[in-house]
Amino acid sequence: MSIDSPLSVLLVDDDSLIRAGLRAILSSDQEISIIGEAENGVRAIELALRLEPTVILMDIRMPQQDGLSAMESILLQAPEAKVLILTTFGEEEYIDRAMSGGASGFMLKSSGPEELLGAIHAVAEGAAALSPSIARRVIDKVRGIDTASLTRAQSLVQGLTVREREVLALVGASLTNAEIAVRLMLTEATVKGHMTAILLKLGARNRVDAALIAYRAGLVHP
Template identity: 65%
Template sequence: MSSGLPIGLLLVDDDPLIRAGLGTILASDPGLKILGEAENGLRAIELASRLQPEVIMMDIRMPQLDGLGAMERILAESATAKVLILTTFGEEEYIDRAMSVGAAGFMLKSSDPEELIRGVYSVADGAAALSPRIAKRLVDKFRSVDHDRRARAMGLIEQLTPREHDVLALVGAGNSNSEIADVLVLTPATVKGHMTSILIKLKVRNRVEAALIAYQGGLVD
């Protein structure tokens, strides 16, 4: 990060073995720092308020209060916290609600260590972190349920200017605003302006939904 300080993390999962595994993987990167761990949503809310982590890795299914309920309360109280949802195959039905609440990304618990670390950095830098396997599974699911989704996505993409088209493709590939600015030789403020316009034209609420449209519309393999 620009401050030079490690990215502060809060790990939230009711399985102590998963928390231990995630902690070992993430602590191996000098740019990341584990600030705390929580075993349920209520504890996550308490620690998020006290520790002020930059990124919260949150499980969905937990006792007392699930990850989605905890995320909703945490994001309502914090303008800076970013939540990276940890999920497994078969939990795609939760993603729509998680996106509506404001999840910054979705990663599989079975992701490679490098992918998990990259996801944390992406979310911290303002990018949409979407595991390629989750994106592919979601797109395949959408296509199998509704064959018009791809046509709708392509129609929405056609409304974009050529530059917005380029920005969306890079968003779908998981790039942050600063990375997009470097690739397209633009200022971060210009990229931010393009992103605002893209979200409006695509009729979506956040970067994750925009990234899914990029996948559905064929901008990302």
């Protein structure tokens, strides 16, 4: 992680004009430091592993290697990395692959500057971040999942302690660790400990995956 800022970002987009626009938006936030830029997935993997940014802001359609395969390579080698997909394209195929591949969030380039900055901070703090339209589609898809998958999610949740289920429900409501700590009157370190146990018991890759299980199990309602 960058020593210059507690929130370092790696920009990955093949369009130099898009990168310039993102640079301007992110530079307006004094808590964010841009520590690198990449124009393709191959370069993104190299910089992500070497610089260890807090958040990787990743485009999808790029030459040499697309953003989703680059994300998968990064997370294979650095499972703790946080990748926020930022794309013009919201096709179901992309959303499904991003979520199953371990993305910490999925935002559309049509999002406003404040929404994007909020998403970066949320991901950095350990929360999930989805554009409203993407979140709606993900939730609708969860609702349509077969009974066996719903039953499995409920079974997994039953293996959690009461406190862990409370934490998971708040994760599903997109709260950060700090916000959960305040809500449940716990220390942030205690919440992090609960999150580690929750992810392990659920077999979830990250908070997005855990949040989807919370929806399927009925702990969270849209």
